[in-house]
Amino acid sequence: MLAFGFAAADRYGCGLRVLHTWAVPAVHAADMGGAMQLIRAEAAPDARRTLDEALAPWTEKYPGVSVVRECHHGRPVQALAEASRGARSAVVGRRNRRARIGTHVGAVTHAVIHHSLAPVTVVPHD
Incomplete structure:
Protein backbone atom coordinates (compact mmCIF):
# COMPACT_ATOMS: atom_id res chain seq x y z
CA MET A 1 0.00 0.00 0.00
CA LEU A 2 2.77 2.46 0.89
CA ALA A 3 4.70 1.42 -2.21
CA PHE A 4 1.70 2.24 -4.38
CA GLY A 5 1.02 5.56 -2.64
CA PHE A 6 4.60 6.78 -2.84
CA ALA A 7 5.03 5.66 -6.47
CA ALA A 8 1.79 7.41 -7.48
CA ALA A 9 2.71 10.62 -5.64
CA ASP A 10 6.13 10.58 -7.27
CA ARG A 11 4.68 9.90 -10.72
CA TYR A 12 2.12 12.70 -10.50
CA GLY A 13 4.34 15.17 -8.67
CA CYS A 14 2.05 15.61 -5.69
CA GLY A 15 2.37 15.23 -1.97
CA LEU A 16 1.21 12.34 0.15
CA ARG A 17 -0.88 12.44 3.30
CA VAL A 18 -0.38 9.33 5.43
CA LEU A 19 -2.89 8.64 8.16
CA HIS A 20 -2.39 6.14 10.98
CA THR A 21 -5.17 5.60 13.48
CA TRP A 22 -4.89 3.62 16.65
CA ALA A 23 -7.03 2.81 19.65
CA VAL A 24 -6.60 1.40 23.10
CA PRO A 25 -8.85 -1.52 24.06
CA ALA A 26 -12.27 -0.52 25.30
CA VAL A 27 -12.84 -0.42 29.02
CA HIS A 28 -16.20 -1.75 30.13
CA ALA A 29 -16.48 0.35 33.26
CA ALA A 30 -16.75 3.98 34.24
CA ASP A 31 -13.49 5.89 33.75
CA MET A 32 -13.75 7.73 37.05
CA GLY A 33 -10.07 8.53 37.43
CA GLY A 34 -9.41 9.63 33.85
CA ALA A 35 -7.24 6.58 33.19
CA MET A 36 -8.19 6.37 29.50
CA GLN A 37 -6.82 9.84 28.85
CA LEU A 38 -3.53 8.88 30.53
CA ILE A 39 -3.33 5.61 28.58
CA ARG A 40 -3.91 7.46 25.29
CA ALA A 41 -1.24 10.02 26.16
CA GLU A 42 1.26 7.26 26.94
CA ALA A 43 0.42 5.25 23.79
CA ALA A 44 0.55 8.18 21.37
CA PRO A 45 4.37 8.36 21.08
CA ASP A 46 4.54 4.63 20.31
CA ALA A 47 1.92 5.00 17.58
CA VAL A 67 4.73 13.66 3.23
CA VAL A 68 2.23 14.91 5.77
CA ARG A 69 2.07 12.46 8.66
CA GLU A 70 -1.03 12.22 10.80
CA CYS A 71 -1.44 9.95 13.78
CA HIS A 72 -4.83 9.93 15.46
CA HIS A 73 -6.55 8.04 18.22
CA GLY A 74 -9.92 6.88 16.99
CA ARG A 75 -11.77 4.91 14.40
CA PRO A 76 -10.02 4.49 11.05
CA VAL A 77 -13.13 4.80 8.87
CA GLN A 78 -14.10 8.17 10.29
CA ALA A 79 -10.57 9.51 10.03
CA LEU A 80 -10.07 8.21 6.47
CA ALA A 81 -13.43 9.50 5.24
CA GLU A 82 -12.65 12.95 6.66
CA ALA A 83 -9.11 12.87 5.24
CA SER A 84 -10.53 12.09 1.78
CA ARG A 85 -12.12 15.54 1.64
CA GLY A 86 -10.15 17.43 -0.98
CA ALA A 87 -7.87 14.47 -1.78
CA ARG A 88 -7.17 13.29 -5.33
CA SER A 89 -7.37 9.69 -4.20
CA ALA A 90 -7.62 7.56 -1.08
CA VAL A 91 -5.45 4.44 -0.90
CA VAL A 92 -6.37 1.63 1.47
CA GLY A 93 -5.00 -1.87 1.89
CA ARG A 94 -6.67 -5.23 1.66
CA ARG A 95 -5.27 -8.41 3.13
CA ASN A 96 -5.16 -11.35 0.77
CA ARG A 97 -7.75 -13.72 2.17
CA ARG A 98 -8.38 -17.16 0.85
CA ALA A 99 -12.11 -17.35 0.19
CA ARG A 100 -14.06 -20.02 -1.56
CA ILE A 101 -15.89 -17.52 -3.73
CA GLY A 102 -14.71 -14.07 -4.80
CA THR A 103 -12.52 -11.50 -3.18
CA HIS A 104 -13.41 -10.19 0.24
CA VAL A 105 -12.43 -6.85 1.71
CA GLY A 106 -12.30 -6.04 5.39
CA ALA A 107 -14.74 -3.84 7.24
CA VAL A 108 -12.54 -0.72 7.12
CA THR A 109 -11.84 -0.98 3.39
CA HIS A 110 -15.50 -1.66 2.68
CA ALA A 111 -16.61 1.38 4.67
CA VAL A 112 -13.98 3.65 3.10
CA ILE A 113 -15.15 2.61 -0.38
CA HIS A 114 -18.66 3.73 0.54
CA HIS A 115 -17.87 6.87 2.53
CA SER A 116 -14.82 8.36 0.86
CA LEU A 117 -15.26 11.68 -0.90
CA ALA A 118 -12.38 10.82 -3.26
CA PRO A 119 -11.82 7.88 -5.59
CA VAL A 120 -10.54 4.87 -3.65
CA THR A 121 -7.68 2.59 -4.68
CA VAL A 122 -7.62 -0.75 -2.89
CA VAL A 123 -4.15 -2.31 -2.82
CA PRO A 124 -3.82 -5.97 -1.77
CA HIS A 125 -1.04 -6.85 0.67
CA ASP A 126 -0.05 -9.82 2.80
Whole structure:
Protein backbone atom coordinates (compact mmCIF):
# COMPACT_ATOMS: atom_id res chain seq x y z
CA MET A 1 0.00 0.00 0.00
CA LEU A 2 2.77 2.46 0.89
CA ALA A 3 4.70 1.42 -2.21
CA PHE A 4 1.70 2.24 -4.38
CA GLY A 5 1.02 5.56 -2.64
CA PHE A 6 4.60 6.78 -2.84
CA ALA A 7 5.03 5.66 -6.47
CA ALA A 8 1.79 7.41 -7.48
CA ALA A 9 2.71 10.62 -5.64
CA ASP A 10 6.13 10.58 -7.27
CA ARG A 11 4.68 9.90 -10.72
CA TYR A 12 2.12 12.70 -10.50
CA GLY A 13 4.34 15.17 -8.67
CA CYS A 14 2.05 15.61 -5.69
CA GLY A 15 2.37 15.23 -1.97
CA LEU A 16 1.21 12.34 0.15
CA ARG A 17 -0.88 12.44 3.30
CA VAL A 18 -0.38 9.33 5.43
CA LEU A 19 -2.89 8.64 8.16
CA HIS A 20 -2.39 6.14 10.98
CA THR A 21 -5.17 5.60 13.48
CA TRP A 22 -4.89 3.62 16.65
CA ALA A 23 -7.03 2.81 19.65
CA VAL A 24 -6.60 1.40 23.10
CA PRO A 25 -8.85 -1.52 24.06
CA ALA A 26 -12.27 -0.52 25.30
CA VAL A 27 -12.84 -0.42 29.02
CA HIS A 28 -16.20 -1.75 30.13
CA ALA A 29 -16.48 0.35 33.26
CA ALA A 30 -16.75 3.98 34.24
CA ASP A 31 -13.49 5.89 33.75
CA MET A 32 -13.75 7.73 37.05
CA GLY A 33 -10.07 8.53 37.43
CA GLY A 34 -9.41 9.63 33.85
CA ALA A 35 -7.24 6.58 33.19
CA MET A 36 -8.19 6.37 29.50
CA GLN A 37 -6.82 9.84 28.85
CA LEU A 38 -3.53 8.88 30.53
CA ILE A 39 -3.33 5.61 28.58
CA ARG A 40 -3.91 7.46 25.29
CA ALA A 41 -1.24 10.02 26.16
CA GLU A 42 1.26 7.26 26.94
CA ALA A 43 0.42 5.25 23.79
CA ALA A 44 0.55 8.18 21.37
CA PRO A 45 4.37 8.36 21.08
CA ASP A 46 4.54 4.63 20.31
CA ALA A 47 1.92 5.00 17.58
CA ARG A 48 3.83 7.93 16.09
CA ARG A 49 7.08 5.94 16.22
CA THR A 50 5.38 3.02 14.45
CA LEU A 51 4.24 5.38 11.69
CA ASP A 52 7.69 6.94 11.34
CA GLU A 53 9.35 3.50 11.14
CA ALA A 54 6.91 2.33 8.46
CA LEU A 55 7.52 5.46 6.36
CA ALA A 56 11.33 5.60 6.73
CA PRO A 57 12.27 3.34 3.80
CA TRP A 58 9.75 5.02 1.51
CA THR A 59 10.81 8.57 2.30
CA GLU A 60 14.41 7.53 1.57
CA LYS A 61 13.41 5.91 -1.73
CA TYR A 62 11.22 8.88 -2.77
CA PRO A 63 12.93 11.98 -1.35
CA GLY A 64 11.02 14.27 -3.73
CA VAL A 65 7.63 13.29 -2.30
CA SER A 66 6.46 15.59 0.47
CA VAL A 67 4.73 13.66 3.23
CA VAL A 68 2.23 14.91 5.77
CA ARG A 69 2.07 12.46 8.66
CA GLU A 70 -1.03 12.22 10.80
CA CYS A 71 -1.44 9.95 13.78
CA HIS A 72 -4.83 9.93 15.46
CA HIS A 73 -6.55 8.04 18.22
CA GLY A 74 -9.92 6.88 16.99
CA ARG A 75 -11.77 4.91 14.40
CA PRO A 76 -10.02 4.49 11.05
CA VAL A 77 -13.13 4.80 8.87
CA GLN A 78 -14.10 8.17 10.29
CA ALA A 79 -10.57 9.51 10.03
CA LEU A 80 -10.07 8.21 6.47
CA ALA A 81 -13.43 9.50 5.24
CA GLU A 82 -12.65 12.95 6.66
CA ALA A 83 -9.11 12.87 5.24
CA SER A 84 -10.53 12.09 1.78
CA ARG A 85 -12.12 15.54 1.64
CA GLY A 86 -10.15 17.43 -0.98
CA ALA A 87 -7.87 14.47 -1.78
CA ARG A 88 -7.17 13.29 -5.33
CA SER A 89 -7.37 9.69 -4.20
CA ALA A 90 -7.62 7.56 -1.08
CA VAL A 91 -5.45 4.44 -0.90
CA VAL A 92 -6.37 1.63 1.47
CA GLY A 93 -5.00 -1.87 1.89
CA ARG A 94 -6.67 -5.23 1.66
CA ARG A 95 -5.27 -8.41 3.13
CA ASN A 96 -5.16 -11.35 0.77
CA ARG A 97 -7.75 -13.72 2.17
CA ARG A 98 -8.38 -17.16 0.85
CA ALA A 99 -12.11 -17.35 0.19
CA ARG A 100 -14.06 -20.02 -1.56
CA ILE A 101 -15.89 -17.52 -3.73
CA GLY A 102 -14.71 -14.07 -4.80
CA THR A 103 -12.52 -11.50 -3.18
CA HIS A 104 -13.41 -10.19 0.24
CA VAL A 105 -12.43 -6.85 1.71
CA GLY A 106 -12.30 -6.04 5.39
CA ALA A 107 -14.74 -3.84 7.24
CA VAL A 108 -12.54 -0.72 7.12
CA THR A 109 -11.84 -0.98 3.39
CA HIS A 110 -15.50 -1.66 2.68
CA ALA A 111 -16.61 1.38 4.67
CA VAL A 112 -13.98 3.65 3.10
CA ILE A 113 -15.15 2.61 -0.38
CA HIS A 114 -18.66 3.73 0.54
CA HIS A 115 -17.87 6.87 2.53
CA SER A 116 -14.82 8.36 0.86
CA LEU A 117 -15.26 11.68 -0.90
CA ALA A 118 -12.38 10.82 -3.26
CA PRO A 119 -11.82 7.88 -5.59
CA VAL A 120 -10.54 4.87 -3.65
CA THR A 121 -7.68 2.59 -4.68
CA VAL A 122 -7.62 -0.75 -2.89
CA VAL A 123 -4.15 -2.31 -2.82
CA PRO A 124 -3.82 -5.97 -1.77
CA HIS A 125 -1.04 -6.85 0.67
CA ASP A 126 -0.05 -9.82 2.80
